[in-house]
Amino acid sequence: MYKIRTLNNISDEGLALLNKDTYSFATVDEEADAMIVRSFKMHDMNLPEKVKIVARAGAGVNNIPVEKYAEQGVVVCNTPGANANAVKELVVLGLLLSSRKVIQGIKWVHGVNTEEVDVSKAVEKEKSKFAGQELTGKKLGVIGLGAIGVKVANIAISLGMEVYGYDPFVSIESAWGLSSEVKRILNIDEIMTECDYITLHVPLIEQTKNLMSAEKFALSKNGIRLLNFARDGLVNIEDLKQSIKDGKILCYITDFPENDLVNMENVIAIPHLGASTHESEENCAKMAVSQTKEYLENGNIINSVNYPNCYMGLCQSYARIAIHHKNVPNMVGQISSILAKENLNISDMLNKSKGNYAYTLIDVDSEVSEQLINDLMAIQEVIRVRIIKGDK
Numbered sequence: 001m002y003k004i005r006t007l008n009n010i011s012d013e014g015l016a017l018l019n020k021d022t023y024s025f026a027t028v029d030e031e032a033d034a035m036i037v038r039s040f041k042m043h044d045m046n047l048p049e050k051v052k053i054v055a056r057a058g059a060g061v062n063n064i065p066v067e068k069y070a071e072q073g074v075v076v077c078n079t080p081g082a083n084a085n086a087v088k089e090l091v092v093l094g095l096l097l098s099s100r101k102v103i104q105g106i107k108w109v110h111g112v113n114t115e116e117v118d119v120s121k122a123v124e125k126e127k128s129k130f131a132g133q134e135l136t137g138k139k140l141g142v143i144g145l146g147a148i149g150v151k152v153a154n155i156a157i158s159l160g161m162e163v164y165g166y167d168p169f170v171s172i173e174s175a176w177g178l179s180s181e182v183k184r185i186l187n188i189d190e191i192m193t194e195c196d197y198i199t200l201h202v203p204l205i206e207q208t209k210n211l212m213s214a215e216k217f218a219l220s221k222n223g224i225r226l227l228n229f230a231r232d233g234l235v236n237i238e239d240l241k242q243s244i245k246d247g248k249i250l251c252y253i254t255d256f257p258e259n260d261l262v263n264m265e266n267v268i269a270i271p272h273l274g275a276s277t278h279e280s281e282e283n284c285a286k287m288a289v290s291q292t293k294e295y296l297e298n299g300n301i302i303n304s305v306n307y308p309n310c311y312m313g314l315c316q317s318y319a320r321i322a323i324h325h326k327n328v329p330n331m332v333g334q335i336s337s338i339l340a341k342e343n344l345n346i347s348d349m350l351n352k353s354k355g356n357y358a359y360t361l362i363d364v365d366s367e368v369s370e371q372l373i374n375d376l377m378a379i380q381e382v383i384r385v386r387i388i389k390g391d392k
């Protein structure tokens, strides 16, 4: 029986995939074999040793100490693309809200004193205050062409925008999905100088902190619209405030409100609703739960951000040995000589690495002794060893 701990509300449709004969819910952290999380900040948490996998039902993993967990032999996975459509749709709304004074107009309508004023007449008098601009023909810069950036770029093309895309690490899959009408930009400064609208779709990592700062705003035209549906921390808030005052930024629309921005003119702050649709929550939860099951039951790693993806299907031998270790030379040699010493026959094997960490899956034809597990754990670079019962 495996115990699952949820650190945020996770969609019931996803949790329903946890069959009751094999899974139950942990009420305290210490009981958990796996944790399923959305934006709960795990950095200050002491992760109990029993936890083997953390599944992020969503994209961003900056709330999880990914490297530290790798060192503890804990797999962290996310659900790439599962909420991309929901975010894309909100970005379209962001483009429109930053172009048309709809929010200001609605506020004005709600403020009309209908005891004294005929609103239908007042509308025609006042509406000129709320005139905006159209998207068609304007230039949009998309920074980050992953699951979300590609969808945003493509829909902007169909809205008649001229789209500039910047992503020095774009994947082949993303490149295949991108409209050929998107102009590939190799230097982010060109996005700043050319575009009327800029939208951010990169992860928050050390290299992207303060990606948008005074130096970049200095390059932009006056009156641009900046959309941030990716993360706070990507935009330097002090520099942003100054650029709004200077008229460089006509509208900053963000999914990540911060105290300094909440009541600022020309800022539209949304309470982190990018992924909050029924469909996206269901998609993310189903993916996170399936990946958790695959790892706990079969040792297979899918969509991991700190260990290599590794898939050997179901174990059709006697048992499967799953070994988390450092990515250093001679690990496979050391592991297989321990198996040979115990006269254990290998029927299938996979070894993969990602950065400083590696993972080896070995299917064996007979029982794995406690001694063998201890011998494997005694290898200095081995972090965790798990035995999974096979079909035979």
Ligand SMILES: NC(=O)c1ccc[n+]([C@@H]2O[C@H](COP(=O)([O-])OP(=O)(O)OC[C@H]3O[C@@H](n4cnc5c(N)ncnc54)[C@H](O)[C@@H]3O)[C@@H](O)[C@H]2O)c1
Binding pocket: 058, 059, 060, 061, 080, 081, 083, 084, 087, 143, 144, 145, 146, 147, 148, 149, 166, 167, 168, 169, 170, 171, 174, 201, 202, 203, 204, 207, 208, 229, 230, 231, 255, 272, 273, 274, 275, 276
């Ligand atoms: N508002 C929300 O609710 C919401 C929902 C989902 C994701 N997000 C945020 O959006 C981010 C992107 O999500 P995604 O699903 O598209 O992720 P993704 O991993 O599919 O795409 C991220 C892209 O950013 C690119 N990138 C990395 N560093 C870069 C840099 N310095 N310059 C330019 N490009 C760079 C990568 O190559 C990749 O193509 C997530 O990391 C998360 O922070 C927010």
Ligand SMILES: O=C(O)[C@H](O)COP(=O)(O)O
Binding pocket: 038, 039, 040, 057, 058, 059, 060, 061, 083, 272, 274, 275, 276
């Ligand atoms: O990175 C993400 O997937 C989004 O920011 C969504 O976060 P949430 O699951 O907390 O809504």
